[in-house]
Amino acid sequence: MLPISGACRPRDGRDRGRGNEGVSVSGTGWQADKREIDAIVAGRHRDAFAFLGLHQVAGHWVLRAFVPHAETLDAFGLDGTALGRMTLRHPAGFFEARVEIAGRQPIRYRAGNAGGEWDVFDPYSFGPVLGPMDDYYIGEGSHLRLFDKLGAHEMEFEGIHGTHFAVWAPNAQRVSVVGPWNDWDGRRHPMRNRNGIWEVFIPVLGTGTIYKYEIVAPDGVVLPLKADPFARQAEMRPATASIVPDPTPFAWTDQRYMEERAGHDWRRTPMSIYEVHLGSWRRRPDGSFMSYDQLAEQLVPYAADMGYTHLEFLPVSEHPFDPSWGYQPTGLYAPTARFGDPAGFARLVDAAHEAGLGVILDWVPAHFPTDEFGLSHFDGTALYEHEDPRQGFHPDWNTSIYNFGRKEVSAYLTNNALYWFDKFHIDGLRVDAVASMLYLDYSRQPGEWVPNKHGGNQNLEAVAFLQRVNAEVYRQFPGAFMIAEESTSWPGVSAPIYAGGLGFGFKWNMGFMNDTLRFMSRNPIHRRFHHNDMTFGMMYAFSENFVLPLSHDEVVHGKGSLLNKMPGDDWQQFANLRAYLAYMWGYPGKKLLFMGQEFAQREEWSESKALDWWLLDSPSHEGMRRLVADLNAAYRSLPALHERDCEPEGFEWVIANDHANSVLAWLRKAPGADPVLVIANFTPMPRSGYKVPMPRAGRWLERINTDAGWYAGGNTGNQGGVEAYAVEGRHWPAEAEIYLPPLATLFLKFEPA
The missing domain is CATH 2.60.40.1180 (Golgi alpha-mannosidase II)
Incomplete structure (x- = not known):
């Protein structure tokens, strides 16, 4: 960009910004072709940045702008110098003028019509925000700070405050940022295409701005408006727009916790996890959701008092459908608005760390929903998913499957994992449905899947992706860990990558859960015939670094609560459950218990209401809560119970x-x-x-x-x-x-x- 000095003044000395001073409206060498003007007005122009804004044409500086509803348009330089009134070339609001100016600089317009005047900054007078190194690393698929580059970022750029938007849509004819501030009109803010990354800096816009992307597919069809894949804040459902987040850095107070965490070997450290669905742990008296701050005030001290070491949250990424519990996310980078804004979630994590509790998030890279505002056929093509439904469609969940072999998709997901550790100081990710990622024939019949290059059913691209994510997390965040929910006998899930493993720190022990619950559900008189259900697990107990999970999956969809799985009368049910939980706490492996089971919730869990806390008035339920607290205390205080959990x-x-x-x-x-x-x-x-x-x-x-x-x-x-x-x-x-x-x-x- 050239310096601003030497900007032109009106030749006849009249008041700046009035009339056509300094603007030539005659001549044919620099004026725009009517076909290009029509393309801009119709929203069909392929490269708005090459046409709108300030350009040198036939030896002249030419200014072009599209401002719907304007009848007059006066141009000003960055320092307020009047550049003159522009000529209306199209009644829809296209203006053009030749100006005398020293060089490229941000341009401000004063638009007017019968209703009054308003100021407009020209987004097409700014250079690109992304640089050549961003282009290189994004193109290579190795950029590890994409969350700082793509999405919406409020900033000051070239002397002007505004927001930079960037999105990947390589096959689109046009991508525009739209919102209530431009009447959701995709003609008004088309973006610059940089090798498939579309970007634009829009002055004035900032925190709280609601936006989406309007995308024109390769066939010219205007797609349903899309939410930003990198949105760090989103509207509360049923609304689905993205929101420009507050750029103010969060003031963390967990430095000591983070320093201590870096020295932990979690295989030899107590890990007792309280799995929580934030929307139904507890609710306000009127039945509405508690906020992140209220959860920090109530959930954190409760879990700390119970002796847990970690909170694990069902997915907090934005999702449109409450009964999905967050496992069908549409906004991987946005903490759900159900409980507050991103800063509220950061305060919850900070409060947990202050209480000595780690925070684990459930993370869902296995599939994504087909909602039209989400990633599905994002630019009119199978961009994030496979085109072939044998690879890109998940029959169990009626969802799409990420194309892990595409470097941009792998980078998108890898960056998302790093984002939660970097921006929100989380301690671990529990990766959902890993088995469905590893096997090409998962839940498919013969002929319904595509073999890998060796003819096998292993998804080699998913393996490479998981290894990459795990390697980057462990490299960048000392003391952090990754947990796999993997329900098969895939070898080396928690083995190091250099040894041929997937590189996770831990794996859920689904076999332990299935075998022991099956045993405990039997009438005690029959248990003698099924003794091996309780002993078989030791045949493989140290083949992986295991977490023993009694998770939400075991208390939904007709399975009943843990208490109701136990046989016998009420006294025997409680006695069985107490014995079983102590058995688990004494068994090798880290511990995980879903909320409500610590006090023997009687009803099956439902995401639509709070837990039955009134049950604690009963001695039997309060006794169960006391037992779990004492089990946690024993587990944490007795080295024999935790220092060799995995050996x-x-x-x-x-x-x-x-x-x-x-x-x-x-x-x-x-x-x-x-x-x-x-x-x-x-x-x-x-x-x-x-x-x-x-x-x-x-x-x-x-x-x-x-x-x-x-x-x-x-x-x-x-x-x-x-x-x-x-x-x-x-x-x-x-x-x-x-x-x-x-x-x-x-x-x-x-x-x-």
């Missing part, structure tokens, strides 16, 4: 084959830590004097007894501890006689003399 030396069977009595016992161990014995009796028969081999003689404290009166149990047990006596000629050096309460699990911790 076989941290576990040893003590009793694995007492099928007849449905009794199981094992040791949890860690270097330098006192061992913990976990023993469970899954029958309603109490067992007195039950002999248990022990690794050490001496006093073993009863740290957890799920039958305790404090938990609304029968209040039977071992008076706070047992004594193990040395024995000769046995496999184990000691033995103890233990009272096993009915349907109960005990934690016994060795107490050194």
Whole structure:
């Protein structure tokens, strides 16, 4: 851009901006061809930036503008110098003039009609915001700060305050930014095409501006208005427009937490996760959603008091349909407006960190909905998805599947993962439906899928994408982690990439959940015949770094609550669930429990209402809550229970084959830590004097007894501890006689003399 000095003044000294001073309206060498004017007015021009704004034509500086509703248009330079009145060339509002000006600079117009006057800045007098390095890295698919470049960004540019918009639509004939500020008129702000990235800087627009993109497809059809794929804020459903976010940097107060997080090895650190759907954890008295700030005030201290280490939120990315729970997102970069603005979500994360809680987000790169305002055929072509429905359509969810092999799509998703860590300080992502990404024939019959280049059913492009995301997260954010919800036996999900793995930190153990819930749902008299459901998991327990999930998926769609899965009368149901949760907390692996199950919610979960908090008035429900809090405390405070969650030396069977009595016992161990014995009796028969081999003689404290009166149990047990006596000629050096309460699990911790 040339300097502004030397701008022309009116030749006859009359008042600036009146008449045609400084403007030539005669001659034919510089005036626009009527066909191009008609194309601008009709919204069919392929390159508005090459035509509108300030250009040198036939040796003259020529100014062209399209301002609908204007009958007069006066032009001014950046410093207010009047450049003269422009000539109306088309009654729809196209103006043109030859001006005397020193060089390119932002232009301001004063438009007028019978109703009055208004000022308009010319977006076509600005240069591009994106630079050659952006072009290079975007073209290469390796740009890792796309969220700082694409989307809407309020800024000052070339001396003027406004908003820069940029979007990828390589096959479009035209892309325009539209909103209420330009009457949703796609003719008024067409964008500049830079190798498939369309961009425009629009002066004056800023925080809170509502916008969408109007896109003309390759065949000339104007598509339904599209939300911004990189929108960082969106309207509250059912509205679907994007919003220019406030650019003010958030004032984080979690520096100490982040520094400490960087030193964690989460495989050897307690991880007890409280899975939460923000819209139904608790609601206001009128039934409306709580805000992010209210959740920070109520959810965060509750979870911290319960002893959890992490909150995991069902997807918070913007989504149009409440019953999808966020798993069909249309705005991957925008925290949902249901609970407030992006700064409100940042305050929630900051509050969690202040309370010592990490934050995990469910993340959905496996599919996206086909809503017409979203990514579906974004520029009139299969841009984010595959054209072939055998690759690009998901039969289970009636959604589209990302084309992971397209470098721009891989970059879009990779940047989204990095965005949540970078801008919102989250601690982990739990990646939803990984199995559906890994297998080309997932939920498909023969002939309904396309093999890979080797003829197999592995989605090699999805594998490469997942490896890339995981590598970048672990490289850029020390102490952060990635969790896969992967329901098959795909090898090495949590193995390092250099060893051929996918590079996740953890994997959900769906087999543990399925097997153990199946066992627990049986009448205790039949459990002896299905004992292996509780022991089989140890055959593969250390093949991955596992999270043991009792998630939302187990308490919806007719499955009932955890309590209602348990057999027997009301007392037995509570006893079974207490024993089962303690079994899980004593089992190797990180822990995850869906909200409401910590106090034994009776009804199946529904996203349309709050949890039944009134149940805590009942001793049985309050007892369950107390148990989960105590399990978390024991898990966090006893190194034997967490330091070797993912390594076989941290576990040893003590009793694995007492099928007849449905009794199981094992040791949890860690270097330098006192061992913990976990023993469970899954029958309603109490067992007195039950002999248990022990690794050490001496006093073993009863740290957890799920039958305790404090938990609304029968209040039977071992008076706070047992004594193990040395024995000769046995496999184990000691033995103890233990009272096993009915349907109960005990934690016994060795107490050194």
